[in-house]
Amino acid sequence: MASSHFARSLRAALPSSTSSVASSSRSIATTASLQAPKKAANAQAQKVKRKTSIKKNAPSGPRSTGAKRKGVSATDGASSNALSTPFYRAPPDLSGQWTKLSPDSARKDNVDTPLAFTKGDLEAFETCGVEPKVKKALSSYVQPISVLRSSTLDLYTHMDSASTSSSSSARHHILSSSISTGKSYLLLQSISYALASQWCVIYLPRLINWVNSTSPFSYSAEEQAYLQPEVVQKIMASTLAVNAKSGVLGKIPLARDVPGTDFKASGEKTVQDLLKAAPSYSSNPLVSQRIFDAFLHSISSQSAVPTLLAMDDAQALYSTTNYRDPDYKVVQAYELAAVRSILSLLVGGEKAGLKKGMVLAALSRSHSEWQPGNEIAAVLAHATKSSSTSALNGAALHAYSTMKPLHLEHAKRSNWTPFALPEQWTTSELKALFDVRRVEGRGWNAPAAAVTPRLASSSPAGPPGARGGAAVGSFDPLRGLASPPPATGRKGGSVGSGAATEDELFMLRVVDSARNPYRFDRALKGGSIM
Template sequence: MSPLTTLTLAGSRAPYVVLSKSSSFLSTNTSTLPVTLTQRRHYAAPARGKGDVVARQGFKGKGKGQGPDGVPVKREKKLGAFLPLPAASLHHSLFKTDPLNELKLPLYRPEHLTTHSIGTAMQFVMSKNDAALKFGLPKSMLLEFRILSKPCSVVRDVTVKAVDKLDEASQKSSFETRVVFTGSPGCGKSFALLQSVEYCASRDWIVLYVPRGINLVNSTSSYTYDLRTQTYLQPAFSFQTLQRFLSVNQDKLQSLKTITEVPLERRAPIPVGTPLTDLIAAGLREQSVAPTVLSALLEQLGKQEAYPVLLAIDDFQALYCQSRYRDPHYAHIKSYHLSVPRLLLDYASGSKTFARGAVFGALSTCSTDFQLPLELREALAIPHDRSSGPYVKRSSILQWYSRGLQALPVPDQMSVQEAAALFEIWMKDGAFVGLPNDDAFMSKYAESSGNARQFVWKGLLASLAS
């Protein structure tokens, strides 16, 4: 054997060179000889003919490598998703529903929302273009609806109060109805906001629903600086909002037209009398124009009086918090310097209004990075949880944007009647393991202290893990 011997290690395409002191390396005691392994970087795979087939890496035969024609193939990246199995594939008796315990609920209709319906569970009518399906839902609520066989909620006293406010707001300017649901964590603020959205959608309102306001300020979408407005535009988020807004309200928007001319930078302006669907189409043709079109669309909707408009924002406090976006100097960008949060804050503060309509918001405590700021807390008359003396610094701009907001408190505890309706929903869907009697119900109600979220997740669903 020559002093330079080539060995190929198992599991490796490239051979390794073994340097030894003598030609009798393999017959001597290897423990006393120094051995150096160096990889040959210049090694190339043997040439293949045109008829040879090279295996492709990745999912379903697609990935990095070369095809038979020698063209590089990119890896196809697919992310898994939790999707329900078809009913035909669920043969086990565990998945069979007892007809006696099948969840049958009345539909969530405006005519049913009276004081007599408090404590009644109702099923949401999720049509093809429903606002909750198109705009999305808060994460915790989405998980509950995926577990339940039908999307539903319990009508509470705060639901009826919100409906009464919306009925009054349908004939008044949105400046007079700017409401924020407040309350302790898990009391049901997001559900109350969704109930308001579904009510308005069924009463022929034009609805714009933002279920996750934190996504506007947590630096998860692209942004560009606009020299004309001196703000940071969010074209991707504006584009998606226009798409969803059109699919939810298309029937009503077809009958509405622009009242004033809409200028577009470096493009022909949108003339007076253009259908609002065509105005939205201009923003969908080019993503860079979407922020301007979204602002112009809300301005045109604010001048018409044919339909009332509801602007609903969950995670409302995030609009008043420090954003996670950075400027070229790596300093945090103020939330009101971003195009979409600034647009929503204009309507929340009353700087811009709808001729008929309302602005509803809901506070959220799901993220510790976006807690309720002092300026908004004082505007809503919420008790302080930290030092708030006269020497604590306050932002005059945030105080301006929070002026005139009305707090609509959601009770920290459900009534026994409301909790009983919620217990019956999860019991019929098989989420509660155990004997469903009065003792089990009262024990879970006492453990959660009547809190809606704790009653479901730490009470009823926790029984599945025991």
């Protein structure tokens, strides 16, 4: 009985175990069949993603000129990338197009004429580092030029008298006209004239960088001021490089002992020797500042070599800096040792000022954060007998205008003489810029139908209907008056149709730029003129 019961239970259990074995075998087979392609795919992916070694400096892609291939020169490879479209024109060779700016060419018969800067001038500008705006303007020319203006000749006359006079009165000139009237360019023209006349040139192109907290500084208890070693080292290095060709620094003896160094005033050392040794003391901020002070003192106390101290952004000397002391109080400009050294040269008068030479500074309005302050504005307004309104920022100065007493005192004792620049350029001066761009092939043309009505509406004579219905003809670039239209345009074709004449385009740019040279030049290079 028991055996029969066991047999029945065994027969009942066999089908289920057989089915479970079968199902497990199917699952194993299915898993194996799925895993096999997956492993194969992974293996294939690993083969594709295998990293390959990349050789540096090897030509890659279609941009390669092929110059690195064996037997192919760099010139042959680059020739394949040259522009070959019919609209491309290579820059013209203007090496001998313009007369060089020099004391000989600075004559009345060359007024309103473009004169090219010499190679030495451009190297000096590059060494000192001009304003970015001015650097961009210089680089936009095929051959960097400047227009010889009447104000340029007036400045040269002042420089000639300063080179022979031993009095320091009325030799601190400051350019204080409105924005984009040519102040920075006039500084460059004065530097060019000074270098050609064997002057010692000290050019400080961006005084704002002294006060905008972009250079490291540290307090010195000995000097009771904040030292800026990078600033003074850069000035001394650029001054040495700019005057190296003339060798005038070797003619100026050292007039003061420099503590911490072997330089003594009683020896035979010169300013050139001092500046050459200055980089070896760059790790010592205090000694660097003392070398800078000895350099300025030696320059100002001698009368053998005339000196030009040219400064841009001069309002920084009388400003509140972006530096903070350990108590997070703002630092004034006169608390910086480098600024204090320049101020000592300005306010020193007969004792500490330049014995022979000129200080020429320019106030800049191109920086919204560093506009000329009320202190220098009040001093210049008083000097020009226009105390009611500041000529710098157009704001009326009154009894409650905010002024810092020390900045005001420094501005007064600097003895600035305003050097007036015209607020607008003359038509002849703008015509000189126009001729330069025309020779360079950068003038933009426009349809006469778009130019003529705009000139008519801007003409003092009014629109054509106000002149008895006379048609607008060609324009005299020196007078700006419309003459009756000829049968054909000056360059061919009808004036009322086709391309506008050069005189019409010139007068259109004069009208749109309001005789501002910066806006006028932008219009010549394709700015928004229509």
